[in-house]
Amino acid sequence: MLMSPIPIVEIQNVNHSFGSGRLRKQILFDISTTIQPGEVVIMTGPSGSGKTTLLTLIGALRATQDGSLKVLAQELRGASESKLVELRRNIGYIFQAHNLLNSLRAWQNVQMSLELHSDVSKQQSRAMAEEMLASVGLAEWVNQYPNELSGGQKQRVAIARALVSKPKLVLADEPTAALDKKSGRDVVEIMQRLAKQQGSAIVLVTHxxxxLDVADRILHMEDGYLSSLDVAAL
Amino acid sequence: MFAIPLAWLQLKREKIRLLVALAGIGFAVILMFLQLGFQDALFDSAITFHRNIEGDIFLVSPQSTSLIAMKSFPERRLYQSLGFSGVKSISPIYIGFGIWKNPFWEGPPMPQTRSILVIGTVPGDNIFSLPGFRERQAQLRLSDVVLFDSASRAEFGPIPAKFEALQPGDMPIATEVENRRVEVGGIFQMGASFGADGNLITSDLNFRRIFSSREKNLIDIGVIQLEPGTDLQATLERFKQNLPGEFRVDPQKTPEQAKEDFVVGDVRVLSKAAFVAVEQNYWKESTAIGFIFTLGAAIGFVVGTVIVYQILYTDVADHLAEYATLKAMGYRNRYLLSVVFQEAIILSIMGFIPGYVLCIGLYSLTRNATALPIDMTLARSIVVLCLTVLMCSISGAIAVRKVQQADPADIF
Structure with missing residues (x-):
């Protein structure tokens, strides 16, 4: 019998609420799931169902209130702010808006992610940033500022930024929402290809x-409850 | 520390905003430089005369407050001090303000007159180290001859230029002081102060002729030169013991100060340092001037702080989503705070440089227009640079509070 590997994300009985007193509103109800290394998981569901909240919890951007949430073998519930910051450095984020730094060139935006890793030298990090941009098809565009790039190109820079430090986990929140069909498709395929090469797991929230066909597994969120959908049935 | 100088890159990206910020900071820098410069110039001009008298101990009346308000005292006190051991020579100085008539006035048919400071000295006494004085000192032996300060204000007439242009055999420049006819026998250089617009030096005899109503045997300053190698403190102690009258000191003075500044009977005895300090303190502490210029500099500081705060706040607000992204990536608050502070420091240095350069020009403009000794000094440059950095740091400290609002959970 094979030993099952340590999961990248392990969620057990997580509840989450916003507000307090009479305004308190529960958003997530008894969420449990695990995500394995290298797995591509797509989370779907209507607006307001709690997908983004769950994503921010996994990304250590919010404090876990109830239940147990382990990311990269680190328990997040009750973890100190500095532990959370430390953990964020090992997660790649891709946002709905590209959120690039407008004052920086494409390669500098990618390099910002590498600066958090002290084991990478300056010369090395620039080379790595340019190589990463080349692998998302932007070799010609490394010196451009974000406002000189198209929407799809910006999102590809964001992907390069998220993946350049080879994180074990990539979180993406509607990365294709602002893109047309073709660029959206390209972006997702690049993301999936690179994550597979690096062995990163992906959690992708999308409408x-x-x-959906790039996913290994699809999770469906509705009114704060999570259910798995069978990929084969789609 | 970081390969990417984010603070500088962000400032550089918004060129117009950067220029506006630099203009604002430069303005504050100029304001501070001018106010502090005027203040220093005033204080310097007030003591030019004092610094250029070669003496070790000075006697003045206890009622004298400054060069423009001298009270006379009996010359006997000065002659008494000649008997104390260590005293090499003594010299009286007479001070008075007289009405000078501009001899080259060609305006309406009324004379242009102005009050001028007249200094009387014994012609043979070598007590002034003012430029040009030594060469012309012999002229003072002639009756009704005065030496004119070439750095006096222009309203006294173009005396220095006319004097230089005199040919041998020409008539000397003649005018009136206190309605007595005098001739200009030479020029020297001292400079106008806030108290006196111009200066004359003449002999003690000529001084008495000009101010004929003055009592004899009264002088304004007694200058005492000591033998080389004489101990100043011990000599001052002898003055304290041997001059007639009651010994008094200002109770607000420290014991150290009281050793060099005390009153015995009807004279106040001062070391040279104390003599200079008394004059400077008069202008600093008992006139509004020090307060006004300090207030002016403070306003420059406040204006600069507000401008830099506005710029930094707008900059932080514009980049809030980017800062939140950086936090989500794992940058600590500390990094973002350091970015804002770096921006503040960069702005302060970059704003200082044009302000500094412009001020050198403004100083020379002021110098030419007012005959005040105003100049860019290293000490003042350092003070203003420190104030500028402090100004930007305060603005930075207020602006960084906005950075704390960047919440990474909001950007998903």
Whole structure:
């Protein structure tokens, strides 16, 4: 019998609420799931169902209130702010808006992610940033500022930024929402290809059912409850 | 520390905003430089005369407050001090303000007159180290001859230029002081102060002729030169013991100060340092001037702080989403705070440089227009640079509070 590997994300009985007193509103109800290394998981569901909240919990951007949430073998519930910051450095983020730094060139934006890793030298990090941009198809665009790039190109820079430090986990929140069909498809395929090469797991929140086929597993969120959908049934 | 100088890159990206910020900071820098410069110039001009008298101990009346308000005292006190051991020579100085008539006035048919400071000295006494004085000192032996300060204000007439242009055999420049006819026998250089617009030096005899109503045997300053190698403190102690009258000191003075500044009977005895300090303190502490200029500099500081705060706040607000992204990536608050502070420091240095350069020009403009000794000094440059950095740091400290609002959970 094979030993099952240590999961990248292990969620057990997580509840989450916003507000307090009479305004308190529970958003997540008894969420449990695990995500294995290298797995591509797509989370779907209507707006307001709690997908983004769950994503921010996994990304250590919010404090876990109830239940147990382990990311990269680190328990997040009750973890100190500095532990959370430390953990964020090992997660790649891709946002709905590209959120690039407008004052920096494409390669500098990617390098910002590498600066958090002290084991990478300056010369090395620039080379790594340019190589990463080349692998998302932007070799010609490394010196451009974000406002000189198209929406799809910006999102590809964001992907390069998220993946350049080879994180074990990549979180993406509707990365294709602002893109047309073709660029959206390209972006997701690049993301999936690179994550597979690096062995990173991906959690991708989306409304866009044109891209569901890249997933190994689909989670469906509705009114704060999570259910798994069978990929084969789609 | 970091390969990417984010603070500088962000400032550089918004060129117009950077220029506006630099203009604002430069303005504050100029304001501080001018106010502090005027203040220093005033204080310097007030003591030019004092610094250029070669003496070790000075006697003045206890009622004298400054060069423009001298009270006379009996010359006997000065002659008494000649008997104390260590005293090499003594010299009286007479001080008075007289009405000078501009001899080259060609305006309406009324004379242009102005009050001028007249200094009387014994012609043979070598007590002034003012430029140009030594060469012309012999002229003072002639009756009704005065030496004119070439750095006096222009309203006294173009005396220095006319004097230089005199040919041998020409008539000397003649005018009136206190309605007595005098001739200009030479020029020297001292400079106008806030108290006196111009200066004359003449002999003691000529001084008495000009101010004929003055009592004899009264002088304004007694200058005492000591033998080389004489101990100043011990000599001052002898003055304290041997001059007639009651010994008094200002109770607000420290014991150290009281050793060099005390009153015995009807004279106040001062070391040279104390003599200079008394004059400077008069202008600093008992006139509004020190307060006004300090207030002016403080306003420059406040204006600069507000401008830099506005710039930094807008900059932080514009980059809030980017800062939140950096936090989500794992940058600590500390990093973002350091970015804001770096921006503040960069702005302060970059704003200082044009302000500094412009001020050198403004100083020379002021110098030419007012005959005040105003100049860019290293000490003042350092003070203003420190104030500028402090100003930007305060603005930075207020602006960083906005950075704390960047919440990474909001950007998903």
């Amino acid at each position: 866009d059912n044109r891209i």
